[in-house]
Amino acid sequence: MTRTVALTAILAATLFIIYDTARTLDEARRDLTAIGALMADEIAATTAPLPQLQQAVRLSGGVVHARLHADPSTAPQRTLVSEQFPVGQHGILLLEANEDLIWPGLLVRALAALAVAALMTGLSWRRSHFNEMPDRMQRFVYQTLASAVPMGMACWTKSGQLVVCNQQYRERLDLEGTSVTYPQMVKRLIAGGYMKLVNDADNTRLMELHREDGSCMLIEERPLGDGNFLTLVTDVTERKKADSLLNSIREEQRLLARRYHEEKLKAEAASRSKTNFLAHLSHDVRTPLNHIIGFAELMRHEAYGPLGDRRYKDYVQSIKSSGEHLLDSFATILDLAELEGGQKMLRSDPLSVDELLDEVGQRFRGQTARAGLSFVRGEGCGAVVHGDRLGLLRMIGNIVENAIRFTPSGGRVTLAAFAAHDGVVIEITDTGLGMNEERLASLSQPFALGDATFTREGVGHGLGISISRAIAELSGGHMAIDSSPSLGTTVAISLPLRSEEGIRAAE
Structure with missing residues (x-):
């Protein structure tokens, strides 16, 4: 004006x-x-x-x-x-x-x-x-605006005189009359608690009022065009409690994450210690076993004269067979330890998936026939992967051998492969005994023999699946197992293709 x-x-x-x-x-x-x-x-x-x-x-x-x-x-x-x-x-x-x-x-x-x-x-x-107080029309506008606002609202002159305030403002700040000034109001509030400045920028000041009864008020001051200013008061007690609870939960999550990380490091250290122990144990046991097997072979052939009673030959044969079985078991343990410890390097040669599956099928076709099973070879996929030939043959062979071992006579074992532009999936499916979820979860641990249903003759120490999984992961792939009791088991092994040239047969 x-x-x-x-x-x-x-x-x-x-x-x-x-x-x-x-x-x-x-x-x-x-x-x-x-x-x-x-x-x-x-x-x-x-x-x-x-x-x-x-x-x-x-x-x-x-x-x-x-x-x-x-x-x-x-x-x-x-x-x-x-x-x-x-x-x-x-x-x-x-x-x-x-x-x-x-x-x-x-x-x-x-x-x-x-x-x-x-x-x-x-x-x-x-x-x-000298006349800061708005006129009657402006006071009416301020009063109408304050009544429509759902939060506490008050308008002040630039010298701190109260112009208007709504009922919410009176109730939340315990105001009785309109003669109070802004400095008096602030003094009254601080006497019952404390006030903390949260933000003071862009002509807007934000403060938190913490009262003796535990309640928390958020006070926001905004300037008006005529030099006056208004204050908005919001009760944020419940929000503060929720924030405090959320911060506590986050702190607990951080503690749990740190403990998880510590336990993970301990588990990895224990796994490395186990692998090193198995590797050293395998090396230490293989030498005396070789001696036992060699001496048993000499005794079986009676190189230095007859043994006497013919039963000694049966005992010698049992010693030799048991020694060979132990030697094979420790060799398998050593292989697993070297694979898990990253000490055994795999080759990376271009290999035809169809040729690998044909070779595995040729190897186990006679065994499936003797077990009374039908062996089904799926159609070719024409994919070429990069990997270690012996390692991949061993990986697929272990799964096929398990499928034959746990499939009753009259069942079926299927070996197939499916190729896409980014990888190939090898599937070994049987119609055998199958596994429940608990048994399926235990397969991720070596030496998992399972219940009495699986303790058949010739079952090893449960390392075949672990070795196959390690070879698949070292080849850049993954292995997944799906099984249901009395329905059978499907093992899917995914391997990556290095380039689109790896697919020779498209459709």
Whole structure:
């Protein structure tokens, strides 16, 4: 409002000065024109030569000086308060008003107009400065707005006087009257708790009020256009409790994650220790076993004379068979330890998946026939993978051997492969005994013999699946097992293809 009044007053003063200047100059030129016309007629009517004329004529608006110039070229240029009149053969008559009497009057009136504008601006500033409280209409607007807001709301003048507040504000801050000032309200609130500044940026201040009863209020201050400001109060007690609970849960999650990481490191260290132990044990046991097997072979052939009783030959054969079985078991343990420990490197040669499956099928076809099973070889996929030939044959052979071992007579074993643009999947499916979820979960651990259903003759130490899984993972693939009791088992081994050239047969 003060700026508007000031601009209006200055504009009015400027227009008055312009109008007064134009009017004064116009009146002076009209007087000069009237006087000059009369004097020019009188001089032009005179036929006798005239001496140089210099005359002063006093008017009500000032003094007019008249000069006659016989030579027009010597006459001065016209000004704002001068006029020239031709007088025939006598030359030019120049009339000029006295500027010393015109401009001071204009200046006085201009200063008076500017003084009036300054006075109006000062009065307006004084009224706005000393009367901060909004008028009745503004108070009504503020009150209507405060009543519609669902949170506590109060409007204050820039000096801290309360303008209006709604009922929520009164209830949450325990206000009884409207005569309270902002500093008094803040002092009252801090006396019952403490206040913490959360944010003070972009002309908005955000504070948290923590009270003695445990409640928490969020107070937000926002400026208004007329220099006043408003405060918004929100009860955030429940949100604070939820945040505290959430922080506690996150802290517990961090502790659990750290403990999990520590236990994982311990488990990995234990696994490495186990692998190293098995590797050393296999090396230490294989040497005496080789001696036992060798001496049993010599005794069986009676290289240094007969043994006597023929039963000794059966005992020697049992010693040799048991030793060979132990040697094979420890060799398998050593292989698993080397595979899991990353000590055994696998080759990476291009291999045809169809040729691998044909070789495995040829190897086990006789065994399936003796077990009374039908062996089904799926259609070729035409895929070429990169891997270790002996390792992949052993991987597939272990799964096929398990399938034959746990499938009753009359069942079926299927060996198939399916290729895509990014990999190939080898599936070994049987219609055997199957496994429940508990048994299926135990297959991830070596030496898992299972229940009595699986303790058949020739069952090893449960390392075949573990070795196959290790070979699949070292080849960049994965192995998955799906099984149901009395329905059979399907083992899927996925291997990656290095490039699209690995698929020779498309469709």
